[in-house]
Amino acid sequence: MDNETFEQMKQAKEFFHASAMKIPGVHGTSIGIKRVKGRPTGQLAICVHLGRKRALASVAQDQQIPLEVDGFPTDVIEHAPVIRCDASAEKRAMYEDNGKYRPLVGGTKLSVGYCFGTLGCMVKKPDGSCYALSAGHVLGSVGATVFQPLKVKCDEIGTTADIHDSSEVDAAIVGLDYYNDTGLAHIREIGAVTGTHEAGWGDLPLAVAKRGVSTGLTFGSIVSIHYSGLAANREQFQDMLFICGSDTDFVDHGDSGSAIVHQASPDDNLVVGLLWGKAPDTNRIAIAAPIGRVTGSLGVTVLTTHDVVRSPQETLLGCFEAFLGETERGKAWWVAYSTNRIYFRHIFHNVPRLAAMWRRMPVTEMLAALREAMIDPDTVIPDKLGAHDTEEVMWDLYDGLGKFLQAHHQPLLQQQTASLCRFVSANIGTSWRAALHGPGSKKRTTT
DSSP, rough: OOOOHHHHHHHHHHHHHHTTTTTEEEEEEEEEEEETTTTEEEEEEEEEEOOOOOOOOOGGGGGGGSSTTTTEHHHHHHEOOOOOOOOETTOOOSSSOOOOOOOOOOOOEEEETTTTEEOOOEEEOOOOEEEEEOOOTSSOSTTTTEEESSGGGGGEEEEEEEEEEEESSSEEEOOTOOOOOOOOOOEEETTEEEOOOOOOOOOOOOEEEEEETTTTTEEEEEEEEEEEEEESSSSSEEEEEEEESSSSSSTTTTTTTTTEEEEETTTEEEEEEEEEEEEOOOTTTEEEEEEHHHHHHHEEOOOOTTEEEEEEEGGGHHHHHHEEETTOOOOHHHHHHHHTHHHHHHHHOOOHHHHHHHHSSSSSHHHHHHHHHHOTTTBBBSSSSSSSSHHHHHHHHHHHHHHHHHHOOOHHHHHHHHHHHHHHHHHTSSBBHHHHTTTOBBOOOOO
């Protein structure tokens, strides 16, 4: 078959799709490798996906699937209408990888709200900034706090920055601006990501692997492309990749967001799709959106080992360090934070009183204010953080953290905490730059 003939086949399939969907039990069509008695023939066919095969004698003539469509052979694939494989579904996974991975890598657990899924791989925007890629239905809504692995304060990695959830793509990205570690071009148990590949008719069947939080590393093949139809919830989807696992368990709930990878060689791992669905009656069948459509909709590219990413100095924390480093007072605050960062995260996670206080804090609004200040230090310190008074937030922070530090004999950290809280409270309505360089501060000099 050549490209021209394939285009004719694709047009025939698309024209046939509407009438095929009227046949009882049919829920999709695709183009894939024809199978006879369960064995691939190597011949392309227009595939009809239906819930249950019936003996031809029991099917009315006007409801029978034709042997050919415009001269192209047909084939039947039997499975139930597909569903999304997020972990809020009733059926849970074989196991869950609750490991914490820093720097971030693909194939690991993401938690958002009451759901969890899989971080597929890292992606980047033209400015070099890095993001974590997963399925749109996993990452909730724009602004949602995302955790890796568990929904606890010390495990936040960022917030959902963009979502595209439609009939053609189910994908989203997580912004990582408040971490210096931007993530690695690596997927657990698969290896370094070296590029992408658009699966075409000449590839079928295309061997692939995926690493999901629920089923781990599994292998299979893309056996059909241009898979369109109706999901179990009656939502439409178009032009997806249809994957059949080599073993009985290729995918399960919680694997949504996994990167589908073609291993062209042991050192050449090419991302071909982003997993979002499965057949509910078998863990062997998975559905993924082609990677080109995913990255195109989000304005990103898959991060590879050859890419140059934004330097740590350009991240939010890097900008914050440079800003505070302009004065001796600010430098002291940065040193107190950076040298005790792990300690702070530990106590806010493990000390019940501090953990409860931190949960009441408007953390998202605090980070948004900090991000705005680093973009333009001449913005003013706001009097409100969401529905909370900024001054009350600062003193609640000191009241909880300061007392703990005093009780645990940390006088220097207690002093720096009080100094920072007084600084923010006393300069509400003043620009961050003017406040930092105001009375009582000394500008740092370099030699």
